Structures are given as C-alpha cells and as structure tokens.
Amino acid sequence: MDLQHTVFGMWNGGHFLHFGEDIGAERLKALVRKSYDLGVRTFITADVYGEGESDRIAGEVLSAYPRDSYCLVGGIGHDFIKGQRDGEKGFPRFTDPSLRPASEYESYIRTSVEESLKRCRTDHFDLVFLHNPDQTGYESPVVWDAMAKLKAEGKTRMLGLAPGPANGFTLDIIQCFEKYGERIDWAMIILNPLEPWPGSYCFAAAKKHNIKVLTRVVDYGGLFHGYIRPGHRFGRNDHRSFRPAGWVEEGLKKIDQMRPIAERHNLSLLHLACQWTMGHDPVEAVVPTLLQEAGPDAKPVEAQLEDLAKLPAKKLLSPEEVAAITKIGDNKGCMQLKGASRQYSGPPQGDQWAMTPQLEEVARRWNFRPDRDFYFAGDPRDMREKGLPIRGEPQLEDRRLFIQLQCFTGANGAGTLVEAMKKSQLECVLYSSANDPHGVGVLVLSENENTFVTTARDLFNSDPFQKLVPVPAMTMFGRTYGGGREPDLKDWLLDKPRRNAMNGDCPWAIWYPLRRKGAFYRLPDAEKGKILFEHGMIGRNYGNAGLAFDIRLECFGMDPNDNEFVIGLVGPRLHPLSKLIADMRPTTQTSEYMDKLGPFFVGKAIWQSGVKGS
Numbered sequence: 001m002d003l004q005h006t007v008f009g010m011w012n013g014g015h016f017l018h019f020g021e022d023i024g025a026e027r028l029k030a031l032v033r034k035s036y037d038l039g040v041r042t043f044i045t046a047d048v049y050g051e052g053e054s055d056r057i058a059g060e061v062l063s064a065y066p067r068d069s070y071c072l073v074g075g076i077g078h079d080f081i082k083g084q085r086d087g088e089k090g091f092p093r094f095t096d097p098s099l100r101p102a103s104e105y106e107s108y109i110r111t112s113v114e115e116s117l118k119r120c121r122t123d124h125f126d127l128v129f130l131h132n133p134d135q136t137g138y139e140s141p142v143v144w145d146a147m148a149k150l151k152a153e154g155k156t157r158m159l160g161l162a163p164g165p166a167n168g169f170t171l172d173i174i175q176c177f178e179k180y181g182e183r184i185d186w187a188m189i190i191l192n193p194l195e196p197w198p199g200s201y202c203f204a205a206a207k208k209h210n211i212k213v214l215t216r217v218v219d220y221g222g223l224f225h226g227y228i229r230p231g232h233r234f235g236r237n238d239h240r241s242f243r244p245a246g247w248v249e250e251g252l253k254k255i256d257q258m259r260p261i262a263e264r265h266n267l268s269l270l271h272l273a274c275q276w277t278m279g280h281d282p283v284e285a286v287v288p289t290l291l292q293e294a295g296p297d298a299k300p301v302e303a304q305l306e307d308l309a310k311l312p313a314k315k316l317l318s319p320e321e322v323a324a325i326t327k328i329g330d331n332k333g334c335m336q337l338k339g340a341s342r343q344y345s346g347p348p349q350g351d352q353w354a355m356t357p358q359l360e361e362v363a364r365r366w367n368f369r370p371d372r373d374f375y376f377a378g379d380p381r382d383m384r385e386k387g388l389p390i391r392g393e394p395q396l397e398d399r400r401l402f403i404q405l406q407c408f409t410g411a412n413g414a415g416t417l418v419e420a421m422k423k424s425q426l427e428c429v430l431y432s433s434a435n436d437p438h439g440v441g442v443l444v445l446s447e448n449e450n451t452f453v454t455t456a457r458d459l460f461n462s463d464p465f466q467k468l469v470p471v472p473a474m475t476m477f478g479r480t481y482g483g484g485r486e487p488d489l490k491d492w493l494l495d496k497p498r499r500n501a502m503n504g505d506c507p508w509a510i511w512y513p514l515r516r517k518g519a520f521y522r523l524p525d526a527e528k529g530k531i532l533f534e535h536g537m538i539g540r541n542y543g544n545a546g547l548a549f550d551i552r553l554e555c556f557g558m559d560p561n562d563n564e565f566v567i568g569l570v571g572p573r574l575h576p577l578s579k580l581i582a583d584m585r586p587t588t589q590t591s592e593y594m595d596k597l598g599p600f601f602v603g604k605a606i607w608q609s610g611v612k613g614s
Helices: 025-038 048-062 104-121 135-139 141-152 170-180 199-210 247-264 267-276 303-308 319-329 357-365 417-425 449-453 455-460 487-499 525-544 575-583 588-593
Strands: 042-044 071-076 125-131 154-161 188-190 212-216 284-289 340-341 352-354 387-392 393-397 402-409 428-432 440-446 476-479 507-517 550-556 567-569 594-595 601-608
Touching: 025 048, 025 525, 048 104, 048 135, 048 357, 048 393, 048 417, 048 455, 071 104, 071 154, 071 340, 104 141, 125 188, 141 170, 141 352, 170 188, 170 340, 170 357, 188 199, 188 247, 188 550, 199 212, 199 387, 212 594, 247 319, 247 449, 247 476, 267 303, 319 601, 387 487, 393 487, 402 449, 402 567, 417 428, 417 440, 417 455, 440 449, 440 455, 440 601, 449 455, 476 507, 476 550, 476 567, 487 550, 487 567, 525 550, 525 575, 525 588, 567 575
Parallel strands: 042 071, 071 125, 125 154, 154 188, 188 212, 212 284, 340 352
Antiparallel strands: 387 393, 402 440, 402 476, 428 440, 428 601, 507 567, 507 594, 507 601, 550 567
16 A cells, blocks of 8 residues: 555654653554544554554554555664664664664664564565664665665565654755665655745655655644644643744744635645645655643644544645745744754764765755755854855855964064064064063964964974063953854955054054953844944944054953953054044943953064065
8 A cells, every 4th residue: 555645653642752742552552543444544653663662553553454454654764772862862873883884784774674564563564764864874875775675575665765853954865866766765854834944945856756755744843733822831841842932923923824725725724734735746645743732621632633634635725825825934044954064064963964075066956055045044053154145145154363462571672583483484463562661462363273282382482482471461362253244254254354463554553352241142132233333333434544453353262361352453553543442432332331351462563474575
C-alpha cells in the first residue's frame, strides 16, 4: 500500500515526543485503532521513539489487520543501542565517527531495520526514511548504497529522506536529491501556512528528481487545531515552550487573516493548513501532530484525528488563494536554520555544520544566495560583523582589525624604537606622550589576534623596549565591529581604521576606554538608536570639517577593567580633539548612561608604518 494523503504519526498524543500531555500507551493504542477505523491507514514510526517502544506499539495494534490494508513507514538514523543520549540533543546519529567507521554503516542499517521490523511484527516496510541525518548521512555514498540494498532485499518497497528535527537543511536536501535522487522516493519536511520558509525551497529539486513530499508540523504547534488561545500556557517540558515569546499571539493574528479563505471552502482550520500544504507541487501527503493539551476544556486528541480523517484528498485552493496565504504567513528570516550554514563556523555536529564549497555550488545552481535566502539576523552562532543591507542582503564580514595600545615610560629617544618597529614588520604607530616626558605609546594593528601574543609580544620583549618600563594601566585592546548601519562594512572594519591611524596629516591622538551603565542595554532598540545617533552626528560634523576622525573598537571581555569600548580620536591639532570630547559630555549617552571614561592617553605620532617615507 502506498502513502495516503493523510498520515498518522506515532508521536501523536505526546507519548514519545514532548508535545502536550502524554496520553499513555493504552490510549495511544486505541488512537491507532481509531485511525485505522477512520481510514487514516498510513502510519509512521521511528526506531528511536521510546527506544523501540513506538515500533512495538505499532506492531501490537497493526498486526491485527491484513498487512496489505495499511501502509507502514519506518525511520532509522539515531543509534540508541551503542550511543549515549546527550540531554535534549538526543541520541547520536549512527554515522557519528565516535561510534563506528564508514565500513560498518551497511551492517548498522541492515540490523536496525531488521530489528525495527521485528518490533513492528512485519517482514517489510512500505517506506524507510533515513531519519534526521547528519552531514555524513546526506552526503555519504556508503550510506545510500546501504539504503538501496534494503530495497533490493525486500525489507522496504521505498526509500526516503526525513531531515530534522528542526527547520533548515535546504541545501543539504537538494544536494542529496541531486546525488541520490534515483534511489529516493519520498522526503518528509516541515511545512505549514505559517512556515512556508525554508521548506518550500526544495520543491523544485524534488519535482525535478520525481521525489514525492510528505509534510509534517502542518498544524504549526497546534494552532491550526483551532483551540489554542492568546496567553496559552504550555507545560514546562513541552517543546513549544522553547519557542520565542508571543509566537501564539502572532500566529493567531495571521490565522485570522486566512480564516475567510477557510470559510469560503467550508474548511476547518486544520483542513485549510493541509489544503494549502497540498497546494504545492510535489506535496502529496500531510502528517499533522495530534496533541492533547492540558486542562478539562481541551479538545480531545481523538477529535483532532476525526477532523484529519475528513480532509478532502482533492486540492481545493486556487493558486491565487495559496499565494495569498503564503503572503500572510511569510516567515522568511524568522528563525535559526540547521544543517549547512554560513552562520555556523564550529565543528560539525549532529544537526549543524559549516557551509562547504560543494553546497555553495548547489546554491549557485539553484539561484540561492545563502546570506539572503537562509539568513536569520538574530542567529547567535553568527560571528560575522554586520552592516547595512544592500538590496535586501545583509553585508557580512568575518574579517576585522584588532588594535592595541601599549604604553611605556623611561624612553630617552625614539630612533632605536622606530628601527625595532620597522624590523618587526608590524602595522604600528609610535606616539610621544604629551603627559609623560619619558613616555611613548605603541599602537599595533592586525587582522590576526595571534599577532598580539607572538610578533608584538616579541617586539616588546626585545631591545630596546626591554629597557623601558611598561604602564599596564594604560593598555587598551579592542576590535573593530559592525553596528548594522555601515554602508560599506569592509571599509569600516578594515580600511577606515587603517587610514585614520596611519594618516600623516593627523598626528595628534587621544585614546581612551569607556564603559556604559547597564541601564543603557535595557533600553528599547529605538531609544538606543536615538541616543547613539546624537553621538554620531557630532563625530560626523567634526570629520566633515577635517578636525577629528575616530577609530571605534569593542573590547567586551578583552579589558581587565571591564571596559566595553576603546575610542581613538586623531586629528591635525589637539584642541579640536579635546573640544570634541567636551561636546560629547552633555549628550544623553555620556551624561546619563556612561559609567566610566578614561584613562586618557594623549600623544603625537612620531612614526607611522603606513605613511610613505616613514
């Protein structure tokens, strides 16, 4: 039996996955029987659910019916036998290199499917999904050769790919389709009217490779069942409690905008979500999550199943209605995506890994731009600096300048210091201190943070610097950063600081650290923007007049005194630099939200490595 347009997931009722109340094993068994009786006779299980218990319940119930009267879908991928559960990350994928080499993949796949079939009390699956694969699972020919043997040996009629558990994986899915599409019959992805992104991005590739699509989370966390209200309280361990605050209220507002289309076709909200989903080629089946919410007034999970069973197989929505719902539910850029990502730069994990050159090529072939199409502005994994978006695509840069000021006293001349600095080949500036007749300051610039514990350190530990006395209290260390508003991010991060530091016409400099009060960070973004704009306009006016130019650095966690920023002001004369600081004093930021300014280093450049003739 092939998959029907309505599918029952063994995760329903919260017995294996933490959604809503756990209805318990016996009520779940009764729900499976009810599903069969209502005509929803495609059932999905996965060996990892309950560490085999989902298979056993499915087998106990379904073995009472003729095998050709229902469709059974299995899933393998998580190793709960040899692997150890890692908290909320769950069990590792069987392709984890700490568990086995590639030469053992085939044996694992065969054994896991055979054991799952025993628990399900059947000799074959109609479809086996590679469940929640990691990077290796998507890419390895060894994995897909082994999957193909399952079909050849009669253990399954069809093969599929089930990405997850979170949203994303789009380029990985498409590359997998391209490499192994002849072996893949079905793919299961997340898609619903409030989450058209990014799942729909893989549809063209699925269609090209004749792969059918089954969609899950069609109900959008239960909202399309129609009884969750604003302010709904989820259980402490309910997965939905980890969604961003306000997701229920925002989702319900959008559903209200879609409601007239449902009423036009006399559809329940769940039917509307399913019909919208099936309105996309090549979607042929839906598997909503049926939830038992807490409370005496909650709609029984059995009633949700009855609603699903009545879903018309015929596609009722016009292309215009599908497009209108898509526009209402547009969620592009609303969440962190898993799988390959430019926003992730760490070592490969079970559900996230860095973008590869091969996947960059996949993106080009399908006219995707990862930093436009798969980008989440609030992704905490993204260590790149951000500037003003250009034509809807953010400016992103993983390069930045680290700049450090080291101060010394005891200098009697500059000649030998300059020679040592030239020999080091560092980008650097030598200042003569205005407040210490024997003081100097050395400004070092580098894109490589290692420079400051290697080449720069060697310089300061060699003659003639070794004869000087360091002044650690005046050390300042920071990095250039993007504030999100820079029209030319690369210039802001790399070129402008160099131009200002190495400007032979602007030898005078004032360098100082600062720390804001914590209250500043609790202000709304709009209010913070107004306060920073006030500062920015003063600096811009001085710069336009050629009187002062700044170098702004962040030093969070890099300063022993918990300072947050380092500011460098350079100009042709000292007075305008002092006046600029005076003009900053009455501003809201300095007068109300500044916790500390200084100490101040005041000096004049006597040598700059980037100035011709130096």
